[in-house]
Amino acid sequence: MRILVVEDEPVLCEQLVQAIGAAGHTVEFARDGVQGHYLGEVEDFDAVVLDLGLPKLDGLTVLRRWRAAGRRMPVLILTARGAWQEKVVGMDAGADDYLTKPFHLEELLARLRALLRRLTEHASAQWQCGPIWLDTRQARALVDGRPLLLTSHEYKLLALLMQRKGEVLSRTELSEHLYAYDSERDSNTIEVFVARLRKKLPPGSIETVRGLGYRLADAGSPSS
């Protein structure tokens, strides 16, 4: 993982860089808010350790600017002892966790591990069924690594089938899901969507279970 440390106290900065590096991460650091903000804006990090009391640009402003610019990496803020308001304001500004100085490096590493773990849990927003991948955060599908061009109905249909892979879904169920707020629900059009989706997927991906509905087949079990 790639971690950014923004801390102006030279000794603490050095300790953080060493400890996080020793934990197996790649570490970059900045000693003031302007450089820290720049690095976090133009480069990708899996997490940031951000001191709030920084020269040139304070940590809170750095954090607010990142969030306003859509930068979503987890940020752990370091706050001064006794300044409990800083924690509240920092969390409101988009921090994911905080640590009050002075702290044990072990605790910082544990917090960092927790943040990175949450990051990997987010990654499970990717669903797989054989060669088919669905990235539910970006609403896109891939087959063997190649992007699939799907209409929004086809995407929703595939997402539902993948979410409940192995289960048989009736036409009624599928149409309810697809047209939740649509007055013109028609289970016959589901057949059309299924047929179109089938053509875009590897052969045998969608099984028809006669009289019941459709099911997403597991990889390598072609059926018609």
Ligand code: CA
């Ligand atoms: Ca400081």
